[in-house]
Amino acid sequence: MSDITRVALDAMGGDNAPAEIVKGAVAAVKKQKGIKIYLTGKEDVLKKELSAYTYPEEMIEIVPATEVIETAEPPVMAIRKKKDSSIVVAMNLVKQGKADAFVSAGSSGAVLVGGQVLVGRIKGVERPPLAPLIPTEKGVSLLIDCGANVDARPSHLVQFARMGSIYMESVLGRKNPTVGIVNIGAEEEKGNALVKETFPLLKECKDINFVGSVEARDIPSGNVDVIVCEAFAGNVILKLYEGLGATLIKKIKKGLMSSLRSKIGALLIKPALKATLKDFDASQYGGAPLLGLKGLVVKTHGNATANEVCNSIVQCVTFKEQRINEKIQEAVQSQEEKKES
Amino acid sequence: MSDITRVALDAMGGDNAPAEIVKGAVAAVKKQKGIKIYLTGKEDVLKKELSAYTYPEEMIEIVPATEVIETAEPPVMAIRKKKDSSIVVAMNLVKQGKADAFVSAGSSGAVLVGGQVLVGRIKGVERPPLAPLIPTEKGVSLLIDCGANVDARPSHLVQFARMGSIYMESVLGRKNPTVGIVNIGAEEEKGNALVKETFPLLKECKDINFVGSVEARDIPSGNVDVIVCEAFAGNVILKLYEGLGATLIKKIKKGLMSSLRSKIGALLIKPALKATLKDFDASQYGGAPLLGLKGLVVKTHGNATANEVCNSIVQCVTFKEQRINEKIQEAVQSQEEKKES
Numbered sequence: 001m002s003d004i005t006r007v008a009l010d011a012m013g014g015d016n017a018p019a020e021i022v023k024g025a026v027a028a029v030k031k032q033k034g035i036k037i038y039l040t041g042k043e044d045v046l047k048k049e050l051s052a053y054t055y056p057e058e059m060i061e062i063v064p065a066t067e068v069i070e071t072a073e074p075p076v077m078a079i080r081k082k083k084d085s086s087i088v089v090a091m092n093l094v095k096q097g098k099a100d101a102f103v104s105a106g107s108s109g110a111v112l113v114g115g116q117v118l119v120g121r122i123k124g125v126e127r128p129p130l131a132p133l134i135p136t137e138k139g140v141s142l143l144i145d146c147g148a149n150v151d152a153r154p155s156h157l158v159q160f161a162r163m164g165s166i167y168m169e170s171v172l173g174r175k176n177p178t179v180g181i182v183n184i185g186a187e188e189e190k191g192n193a194l195v196k197e198t199f200p201l202l203k204e205c206k207d208i209n210f211v212g213s214v215e216a217r218d219i220p221s222g223n224v225d226v227i228v229c230e231a232f233a234g235n236v237i238l239k240l241y242e243g244l245g246a247t248l249i250k251k252i253k254k255g256l257m258s259s260l261r262s263k264i265g266a267l268l269i270k271p272a273l274k275a276t277l278k279d280f281d282a283s284q285y286g287g288a289p290l291l292g293l294k295g296l297v298v299k300t301h302g303n304a305t306a307n308e309v310c311n312s313i314v315q316c317v318t319f320k321e322q323r324i325n326e327k328i329q330e331a332v333q334s335q336e337e338k339k340e341s
Numbered sequence: 342m343s344d345i346t347r348v349a350l351d352a353m354g355g356d357n358a359p360a361e362i363v364k365g366a367v368a369a370v371k372k373q374k375g376i377k378i379y380l381t382g383k384e385d386v387l388k389k390e391l392s393a394y395t396y397p398e399e400m401i402e403i404v405p406a407t408e409v410i411e412t413a414e415p416p417v418m419a420i421r422k423k424k425d426s427s428i429v430v431a432m433n434l435v436k437q438g439k440a441d442a443f444v445s446a447g448s449s450g451a452v453l454v455g456g457q458v459l460v461g462r463i464k465g466v467e468r469p470p471l472a473p474l475i476p477t478e479k480g481v482s483l484l485i486d487c488g489a490n491v492d493a494r495p496s497h498l499v500q501f502a503r504m505g506s507i508y509m510e511s512v513l514g515r516k517n518p519t520v521g522i523v524n525i526g527a528e529e530e531k532g533n534a535l536v537k538e539t540f541p542l543l544k545e546c547k548d549i550n551f552v553g554s555v556e557a558r559d560i561p562s563g564n565v566d567v568i569v570c571e572a573f574a575g576n577v578i579l580k581l582y583e584g585l586g587a588t589l590i591k592k593i594k595k596g597l598m599s600s601l602r603s604k605i606g607a608l609l610i611k612p613a614l615k616a617t618l619k620d621f622d623a624s625q626y627g628g629a630p631l632l633g634l635k636g637l638v639v640k641t642h643g644n645a646t647a648n649e650v651c652n653s654i655v656q657c658v659t660f661k662e663q664r665i666n667e668k669i670q671e672a673v674q675s676q677e678e679k680k681e682s
Contacts, residue, residue, distance in 0.1 A: 137588055150525065150533040184491065184576040192491040192573045216577040217584035232533045235525040236557040236574055237581060243558035244585050247478055248621065252593070255617030262613035268606025269597055276596030280589065
């Protein structure tokens, strides 16, 4: 295994592409040695963007791609038709073994479809979940799955729990991470059909530190490391996290401007408030990995700026060093063998 | 129809019963004329609690009930066995037409089961949804359903939309309220099987002002009056709203205590911050109605204090005056007739 982590970066995806993506790439290679970035996208545009920076030039290489997949495009069709798009070209680099990881702020749908169709699933993985880190009182928890594949089966959720545990242990260093399932009550008999079927399966798994149900109210407390749920619920949780945080902060800021007294107070609390809110800013944790694929696929926020892009790239190094995919493969195969015996 | 709104109040349910419940009852009859309260629970205990207050005594009457249903008890069994519990006695008052409304801070499960078994559904209503108001940037939206009956069918969601619209128009005075369905993307083809099936049904309803999908991120903005979802998702949204709000506020307060500078600032902003956060405090909006039953059933928070209990009782007056149940019955029957013709 090479010591260099090679990242194929979709330079054309996201609201702030290509400027912030390129800026993030430059920041990453300057921040950490051992990262080689393949920037995919329109050659002339990217050359111009790069020319504004000084950086170790051998660590960033442009791989031309003439097309761009837009967010609104139906993803299956887009991946099939736009063979020279920045996403497809970058994913093919992973498929061909020329890159270890793929990072994009572009169309979530296209990244999910491309991940499965082009990069491909690890043998035995039924469905690759999108697993972002969400901020909590204690740090972060992994929310798995927030992807576009809804209506999961119990066996999917069990694999999510297993893959999520490996990720939290290897990447975040949480020893024997706790796993909870999102539910509408603490008792085992509560829940919808999917949760009721999954609960006993998780209890049986000796390789998963399952602690039972997590009510949505308790997610922000951070008492559970890996929060397992079906993608529809996961998407609701992730998006509400973002939306509610933004609304509360907006309301507080508005409230602070309501009187002279509070305006003066606002000036005094600004640094403390800023530090507090930064803890709750999802972007500092980088992108969300799509776990269970034959390479690392990372989806960052559509509105990602250079800082988040840089963090997402740097995150790929730990992922590779910690051999996450090998560990997932071993865990899944060992389960398969148990089933067969 | 009598001008008096008669409320059967479960005086033994909730974390702060009976003290806060009784205090809330007294506050309600003092705040608004035309409310008669039947307090159900242990007679000696309630007599003692009431003796601390002066109030129009003919407006509060104790109806003895010797048993209490605990939150952890399996609800179906509890409702069946504990016939002399404060919940069952109070619900029977509604069933017998002696009370117009039922209010409880006790076991959600028992209230939901009792509502269906004892009070009974309006003819044609397939499933009674629990519909709390949630705070938004613009005021409040109705989140329907947050109850315990999960795995809903599309026809249920359509009825939720209809009942929620009637409630928002009649109780909150929103003309032609907008209705959205919780989804993981804005497009019609997005979503799980339930949402995909429900979407075209809602589009067809001429009596519903359906505006399409609502992503969880946009719920706090308050752009949609009635937010329709299946109870599992609704429960996740409601609980996360409460949990995330509490966590953010705790973090901000902690942040403000981090330096002398911010401590001084905190003193100055306190009134403004308090007013802002009050807007986002769900308890001031009273309890959540369980819609579609033959009487009004209101569930308040388990940790409700006198203020929320009082608001929940007062809310019953509007519900009765606005003839919500008659309107729901008319709407449901008119749909039934359309189906038959």
